[in-house]
Amino acid sequence: MDLNRSLHDFLLNRSFALTEEWYESLDKSESSGVYAAQDAETVKQLKKKNYEFHRYLSQLFILETEEFYQQINEWILKIARDPDHLETPTHDIMREFMRVREQYLDFLNDFITYEDKHISRDLEESWKRKLIEAFDQIMFQVAEEKSTQLNNQIEKQKSVINELSTPLIQLANDRALLPLVGNIDTDRATAILENTLQKCTDQEIDHLFIDLTGVYLVDTMVAHQIFQLIDGLRLIGVVTTVVGIRPEIAQTAVQLGINFSQVKTTATLSQAMAKEYI
DSSP states (O other): OOHHHHHHHHHHHTHHHHHHHHHHTOOTTTOOGGGGOOOHHHHHHHHHHHHHHHHHHGGGGTSOHHHHHHHHHHHHHHHHHOHHHHTSOHHHHHHHHHHHHHHHHHHHHHHHHHOOSOOOHHHHHHHHHHHHHHHHHHHHHHHHHHHHHHHHHHHHHHHHHHHHTSOOEEOSTTEEEEEEESOOOHHHHHHHHHHHHHHHHHTTOSEEEEEEEEOOOOOHHHHHHHHHHHHHHHHTTOEEEEEOOOHHHHHHHHHTTOOOTTOEEESSHHHHHHSTTO
């Protein structure tokens, strides 16, 4: 039998033992995330994924390189997108890959001892090199895909936060209040611009009070976008009153050459509510 096929069969037949040996040697007290799980179903799924890995990896010695990576890519994506692994620190995942790699190098030595036929030093080195290269590539792809998934989650969370940070409070007579609190960065300013225009259109708002009392710091780009919002609201027929412009914001607006002549302003919300146009 071909030695590569023999090695494949040797490893495949020991896949279950590899999984059990790996899990039993796992230091649960030092691990975190999925590796520290006590739930029976989570442990079962963890072992299942590890066993699947062994079945894929054994094909390293019988498939062409491109075909091998095409086959194992399905497993890589499954691990990198798995909720339990996403909540597990990447360094813990990489550590376990390295432990499994040592398992394979040990099993490779076992096979060389077990195999009656003479195995050349060159063939032995090529097997080891192939294993190490495969582990390096798989580890890189898992880390890269996991990073992509986490970044996607962050972007989704940021979008939700931005949505929640631009609450449009509907008042009587088609009026609404937009209270802004905290620092406004460029991303949040963009979200405020987009969300407010859409909400005013959807809710048929005629007059919007933008309360900046709780905004302490904005940069020139953000100040520009706030006044872009005012211009955008004017274009869709919404009258705007800006409340509580702090001196710092007013100074920035003046430096930008923003014209306040078309903008109604008051120092406080109560003053805005007391105006004749309410």
